[in-house]
Amino acid sequence: MPWPWRRRSRRAIARIAIEGPIAGPTRTRVVKALEQVKQRQCPALLLRIDSPGGTVGDSQEIHAAILRLRDSGCRVVASFGNISASGGVYIGVAAEKIVANPGTITGSIGVILRGNDASRLLERIGIRFETVKSGLYKDILSPDRALTEAERQLLQELIDASYGQFVGAVARGRGLEEQVVRDFADGRVFTGAQAHALGLVDALGDEEQARRLAAELAGLDPEHSKTLSFGKPPRRLGRLLPGSRLLGMLHDFLQLELATSGQPLWLHRP
Structure with a gap:
């Protein structure tokens, strides 16, 4: 006999939010949540994405986990929020359907890799590195x-x-044909309305419209189906302080910069 929570899950829409840069902690949280949705046998998932993208490998792992969830029979609808760009798009296209606000910032399909050449500064202040390496390219992108x-x-x-x-x-x-995608995948960003015209999203609307679409795809009543949230990010005590949102964004930016220096990124950098 199924557990009571499993019976409830089969009548509910799961919701997972991906917010901020996509890197290790986000990947761990989201992949674990996707597995929980699969175990609970939820018939549909609402994937809320509000992210500028992030690291290539982490985006690919979340993308693969979404496809596995779909293979289990779960219907997946992505809802793009303020921004769903680069790696956010990569994750979103794993969904069966995508809904974006008309003004959502999306696109930025491409790859960026940055290093720092501080050689002139180091020379000016009298610092010189001595490098011993095993191969010609071992110190590539050395500052x-x-x-x-x-x-x-x-x-x-x-x-x-x-x-x-x-x-x-x-x-x-x-x-879409790959050449069609390449024609607009040059790093430029689009509004949700422009993305809809290009075929990047299926419909224009808010998160509620995306939830209703997920319910309909799963054969649930959009008016009465409940939503269960999975993989909520840990709450920071500092969020209660004035200006905490700005400080949190600065923390996430610096953490991503330090952790991904020299890595190829699927990330929108304004």
């Missing part, structure tokens, strides 16, 4: 020197390969 042309070409090939993965995922998820 004490500029890139060589061979290194730049090597990194461009890495970026191009990652870009190809991104374009392929968008094409498969949205039922």
